[in-house]
Amino acid sequence: MADWTTSLWGGRIAIDSSAWASDHPVASQLGRQLAQNANHLADAYSQPRVAMPIVTATAGFRAASLPFGASGAAAPEFVASFGPFPLAIREDNKPARLRCRVGGASIKGSGVTFILRVHPAGADPGDGAALTTASTSSRTEAWLTDAGGTNLLTLSSFDAEVARRPRQTRDSISSGAVTSVQWALFEASVYAYGTTIAGQEASLCGLSVAELRGEP
Amino acid sequence: MIVVPQQRAVVGHAGIVAGASVRSRHWRDAATQAAYLLGIGRQIVPATSSGPLSLSTLSAHKLGYYLAPTPAAIDRRWGVRAKSGTMTIKAGSGGPSVTFSPGPLYAERGVIEELSASASAGAFDLVITPSAATTLAGISCVEVPRVGLAADSTDLGTDLSKLAAGQPILASDVANLLSSLGGGIARVGARTLVQWAVPYSVGGATSTAFASSTTTSASWVSVFPGGDVPGLGGVLSRSATTRGVTCYFLAWVTSGTGLVRLSATGSGGTSSTANVTSTSPAWVSVTLDIDAENMTVTDGRRGGHWEMLQPEFNAPPGQIIYCASVSCFETA
Numbered sequence: 001m002a003d004w005t006t007s008l009w010g011g012r013i014a015i016d017s018s019a020w021a022s023d024h025p026v027a028s029q030l031g032r033q034l035a036q037n038a039n040h041l042a043d044a045y046s047q048p049r050v051a052m053p054i055v056t057a058t059a060g061f062r063a064a065s066l067p068f069g070a071s072g073a074a075a076p077e078f079v080a081s082f083g084p085f086p087l088a089i090r091e092d093n094k095p096a097r098l099r100c101r102v103g104g105a106s107i108k109g110s111g112v113t114f115i116l117r118v119h120p121a122g123a124d125p126g127d128g129a130a131l132t133t134a135s136t137s138s139r140t141e142a143w144l145t146d147a148g149g150t151n152l153l154t155l156s157s158f159d160a161e162v163a164r165r166p167r168q169t170r171d172s173i174s175s176g177a178v179t180s181v182q183w184a185l186f187e188a189s190v191y192a193y194g195t196t197i198a199g200q201e202a203s204l205c206g207l208s209v210a211e212l213r214g215e216p
Numbered sequence: 217m218i219v220v221p222q223q224r225a226v227v228g229h230a231g232i233v234a235g236a237s238v239r240s241r242h243w244r245d246a247a248t249q250a251a252y253l254l255g256i257g258r259q260i261v262p263a264t265s266s267g268p269l270s271l272s273t274l275s276a277h278k279l280g281y282y283l284a285p286t287p288a289a290i291d292r293r294w295g296v297r298a299k300s301g302t303m304t305i306k307a308g309s310g311g312p313s314v315t316f317s318p319g320p321l322y323a324e325r326g327v328i329e330e331l332s333a334s335a336s337a338g339a340f341d342l343v344i345t346p347s348a349a350t351t352l353a354g355i356s357c358v359e360v361p362r363v364g365l366a367a368d369s370t371d372l373g374t375d376l377s378k379l380a381a382g383q384p385i386l387a388s389d390v391a392n393l394l395s396s397l398g399g400g401i402a403r404v405g406a407r408t409l410v411q412w413a414v415p416y417s418v419g420g421a422t423s424t425a426f427a428s429s430t431t432t433s434a435s436w437v438s439v440f441p442g443g444d445v446p447g448l449g450g451v452l453s454r455s456a457t458t459r460g461v462t463c464y465f466l467a468w469v470t471s472g473t474g475l476v477r478l479s480a481t482g483s484g485g486t487s488s489t490a491n492v493t494s495t496s497p498a499w500v501s502v503t504l505d506i507d508a509e510n511m512t513v514t515d516g517r518r519g520g521h522w523e524m525l526q527p528e529f530n531a532p533p534g535q536i537i538y539c540a541s542v543s544c545f546e547t548a
Binding site: 010183 | 220233236237246250252253258262267275330345356386388411412440450451455456511
């Protein structure tokens with residue numbers, strides 16, 4: 001089995017439905033193909049949740065007068081939020097893993113670092129998981145490296161529980177009756193701090209957050 | 217009605233062997249997973265932004281999107297993030313609307329619930345009308361999961377009562393399963409990779425105030441102000457390394473024939489080009505094979521590189537080309 005697929009073959013097997021006459025019993029082969037297709041399509045149904053194309057440094061979301069350092073009394077400065085968006089919940093009750101990339105620049109040319117935090121919508125941003133970029137001092141916008149080196153965020157089953165709430169919807173367009181679904185909604189929030197001196201200004205220029213729905 | 221699970225499962229197939237009947241629970245497990253895939257919904261506008269956009273004209277600003285909805289979806293939520301001022305956001309020309317006054321952070325949002333039976337890809341306008349100068353920060357749209365599916369040719373739900381123990385399972389009993397899991401990739405699994413839009417119309421007239429533009433005719437210029445955005449396709453068939461996408465551009469020229477193209481820079485510089493001849497905003501499209509995820513590596517990046525999607529354009533000689541929207545989604 002491949003690394004994070006749950007299907008037998010890591011791909012969908014195309015089936016010619018016209019080959020199966022409606023009053024014929026179906027074969028175990030078909031059952032096996034449909035079962036593995038169901039798993040593969042669930043693995044491959046990963047949705048990009050945030051896709052902000054990179055903009056120039058001066059046109060990004062800017063946060064001025066940044067504190068120095070991620071530790072100590074000064075907290076990183078809020079830059080911008082994206083979403084809310086749902087995340088697929090896996091069989092083990094964890095949200096799908098996320099592949100992330102942050103684009104940014106330093107307006108004044110000294111080191112700044114960005115923190116991307118994906119957390120349950122409306123919850124304490126301390127929940128969820130965070131990815132920290134490598135420091136950049138470039139005044140030119142660029143996609144930044146994940147300081148952790150994985151490009152991935154993994155949220156917990158607790159995050160899924162916090163995020164999952166009944167949300168109003170309709171059971172059909174024609175009847176319009178109100179009902180509800182259990183929907184786990186999250187947000188992506190970006191913060192920044194200075195890594196060499198205080199008073200720096202960061203510009204968030206791009207952001208990508210995409211699900212990986214397979215289960216390693 | 218077939219209940220749509222709100223959480224995926226892993227369907228077991230260890231007990232499905234040649235020469236023996238398939239247990240009804242295996243069929244039901246597959247049918248339940250199919251209901252999840254058909255009903256869970258897509259993110260048809262990934263949360264996106266072109267950076268803070270100041271909207272100071274107090275009239276309707278139209279942003280164009282080419283949406284690829286899930287056929288079974290009926291309810292979707294538009295979210296608009298903004299800072300300060302007051303605005304009314306409206307989904308489509310006759311759709312629902314909401315008025316809100318965002319606060320001082322790039323974190324405030326207004327939400328519209330829109331019911332739509334639209335089952336195929338098509339152009340769509342989101343209309344934002346400020347009543348006090350505001351700053352638009354971002355937009356997203358996601359389909360709400362269905363509560364249940366009908367066992368018909370529209371929703372493609374599978375009637376679980378036909379999959380009972382001790383009775384033969386006929387092909388007609390699993391026809392919707394065959395359609396949704398065997399061949400109907402358009403119904404499940406497709407991703408929207410990019411939705412980028414700035415106002416193309418203000419106060420009922422075409423506007424060039426926000427659109428990306430160039431007068432360069434000898435070389436390609438990026439539509440996005442900074443360049444590109446990550447975009448990686450899903451694996452469709454076994455051993456596939458690429459995935460087909462369609463990219464729509466809302467573009468126009470002052471005169472002559474301009475060009476737009478989509479480049480995928482990570483996979484070796486493949487690109488696809490289309491002509492732009494309209495002198496008012498009009499959709500043109502290109503198709504391209506981009507990298508598909510490598511499901512054998514932890515973060516899915518094929519060859520360890522980021523597949524980056526870069527829409528570009530090229531003006532007619534002595535003329536200007538404008539682009540106000542880019543929509544890119546998987547099609548094959």
